[in-house]
Amino acid sequence: MTCPDPTYAALLRRLRELHGSENVLTAAEDLYVYSHVGPMGVERVPEPVAVVRIEPGHGDPLGGAAELGLPVVRIGEPHLDPRDGPYLLLDDVETMSLAELEQAIHEHRRRGDENRAARKSAGSAPMYAIALLQSKEAFRAETDAGYCVVQRFLGAETYSAKGRLLLCRGLANGDLTASERLVDSVYSCTACGQCYGQHTQSPLEINNAIVEARRRIVSQGRQPATCRPIMRNLLERGNPMGLEPEDRTLWYEDVADEFPYHGNKVLYWPGCTTSYRLPEAVEATAKVLAHAGVDFGVLGSREKCCGLALYLLGQWEEARAYASRLAEELGEAGPGTLITSCAGCYYAFKKVYPGLGASPAFKVLHTSELYHGLLKEDLLPPMRGKEVYMWHDPCDLGRHSHVYEPPRRVLGAIRGSKLVDPVLSSEHSVCCGAGGGLWMYSESLASKVAEQKVREAVPEGVGCVVTGCPTCVLNMRLAAAAHRPGLRVADLSEVIANQI
Ligand code: SF4
Numbered sequence: 109m110t111c112p113d114p115t116y117a118a119l120l121r122r123l124r125e126l127h128g129s130e131n132v133l134t135a136a137e138d139l140y141v142y143s144h145v146g147p148m149g150v151e152r153v154p155e156p157v158a159v160v161r162i163e164p165g166h167g168d169p170l171g172g173a174a175e176l177g178l179p180v181v182r183i184g185e186p187h188l189d190p191r192d193g194p195y196l197l198l199d200d201v202e203t204m205s206l207a208e209l210e211q212a213i214h215e216h217r218r219r220g221d222e223n224r225a226a227r228k229s230a231g232s233a234p235m236y237a238i239a240l241l242q243s244k245e246a247f248r249a250e251t252d253a254g255y256c257v258v259q260r261f262l263g264a265e266t267y268s269a270k271g272r273l274l275l276c277r278g279l280a281n282g283d284l285t286a287s288e289r290l291v292d293s294v295y296s297c298t299a300c301g302q303c304y305g306q307h308t309q310s311p312l313e314i315n316n317a318i319v320e321a322r323r324r325i326v327s328q329g330r331q332p333a334t335c336r337p338i339m340r341n342l343l344e345r346g347n348p349m350g351l352e353p354e355d356r357t358l359w360y361e362d363v364a365d366e367f368p369y370h371g372n373k374v375l376y377w378p379g380c381t382t383s384y385r386l387p388e389a390v391e392a393t394a395k396v397l398a399h400a401g402v403d404f405g406v407l408g409s410r411e412k413c414c415g416l417a418l419y420l421l422g423q424w425e426e427a428r429a430y431a432s433r434l435a436e437e438l439g440e441a442g443p444g445t446l447i448t449s450c451a452g453c454y455y456a457f458k459k460v461y462p463g464l465g466a467s468p469a470f471k472v473l474h475t476s477e478l479y480h481g482l483l484k485e486d487l488l489p490p491m492r493g494k495e496v497y498m499w500h501d502p503c504d505l506g507r508h509s510h511v512y513e514p515p516r517r518v519l520g521a522i523r524g525s526k527l528v529d530p531v532l533s534s535e536h537s538v539c540c541g542a543g544g545g546l547w548m549y550s551e552s553l554a555s556k557v558a559e560q561k562v563r564e565a566v567p568e569g570v571g572c573v574v575t576g577c578p579t580c581v582l583n584m585r586l587a588a589a590a591h592r593p594g595l596r597v598a599d600l601s602e603v604i605a606n607q608i
């Protein structure tokens with residue numbers, strides 16, 4: 109914390125006594141964010157002496173300020189003239205709830221504001237992030253700060269979507285340095301894109317801006333300590349968890365023995381999280397593929413991490429080298445198609461690798477896309493049931509890769525069952541909290557977001573949330589067990605395999 113002027117030390121002490129230190133903000137990053145006003149902070153006003161965060165509707169918010177003659181400005185009030193001198197800024201804005209977000213989406217739809225084509229045509233390569241950071245035009249997009257899945261747990265605008273974008277820009281143009289506060293905000297983001305998914309005309313792909321800022325943070329040697337072992341594990345052991353490489357198939361030895369990859373048409377790539385933490389999904393996927401007569405094999409203990417974490421956490425140099433090495437190795441192995449049940453691996457091979465100059469020489473499919481194709485060819489088992497399903501769009505598969513329809517078609521083919529598709533799904537799907545490296549940076553924050561997901565974003569009556577990402581399955585399973593007893597969470601392959 110910095111105090112810009114000792115004149116105000118007594119006042120700040122008093123405010124901290126009244127409202128708690130965490131609610132009296134004087135750090136450079138906070139003042140920077142709060143002094144950018146208007147949609148996405150396009151206009152700059154003089155920085156306040158401090159920002160005081162209070163509960164909305166608080167009676168006597170700033171005792172003592174008036175005696176010192178400091179004007180108090182509430183967020184959203186008319187801007188100050190720079191000649192007016194020092195002031196305190198009062199933040200009593202309630203963070204947007206999921207219910208309000210849902211209402212806002214209804215409103216957008218009612219007004220016909222949705223422009224899916226514009227959103228889909230927006231670039232998603234990492235270079236977009238750089239363009240975004242350098243482009244004043246992008247910041248003049250007619251959007252507001254938007255809902256952020258983590259802000260409600262962290263409070264200040266510095267942790268909102270708008271705040272993070274401003275910090276990314278401030279870091280890029282030299283206004284700010286990679287301070288502890290800035291690093292914390294940039295890494296406590298799931299890079300889910302929930303915020304840009306809300307905007308209709310000019311989608312801001314904040315996930316790319318975030319990972320670009322992380323690259324800058326790493327290049328300045330300021331990477332959070334919690335991320336370092338993950339990077340080391342990935343590079344030295346071939347998985348982010350640091351588990352033994354030969355234990356990768358410990359829980360699916362049967363599949364590894366029965367379906368070893370030896371130049372088959374299809375390489376099934378479970379990925380690290382599925383292999384080590386969700387082996388039942390490997391078995392289920394193998395069962396479905398075998399039933400459909402797909403010529404496939406797995407690499408077993410020869411498989412290693414896709415390297416996505418290197419990119420997400422900002423180690424772009426290592427990510428580039430890793431991606432080109434792995435793409436080359438897999439290319440030599442020669443599968444025509446790689447299929448994966450991990451949304452993260454899919455996003456890595458399909459979107460991130462090409463951006464890093466390592467385009468794979470094989471086709472990449474998510475299991476949901478393959479199953480949709482098998483369904484059309486009548487190669488899935490006949491499916492019946494009495495369940496109420498909801499598809500959870502993993503951010504890496506949905507917003508980042510635009511795969512929305514295939515899993516819904518497959519689940520919709522289960523006769524007798526119902527597929528619920530709430531407003532907060534597809535491009536508006538609520539992140540489970542585990543993405544963007546947040547689970548690695550702050551497991552407790554990721555768990556809070558998962559609790560919010562199962563409590564508030566899964567409609568009453570849903571019996572099973574189905575998804576296509578092992579990290580989403582695990583994070584939501586834990587949250588459901590604690591906060592929504594009776595709600596099941598399953599990988600899509602498990603649902604189909606149960607029909608065989
Ligand atoms: S990407 Fe997700 S976590 Fe990050 S600012 Fe946007 S909504 Fe928040």
Ligand code: SF4
Nearest residue numbers: 379380381414452453
């Ligand atoms: S998505 Fe994550 S866990 Fe899965 S293989 Fe890639 S980096 Fe490893």
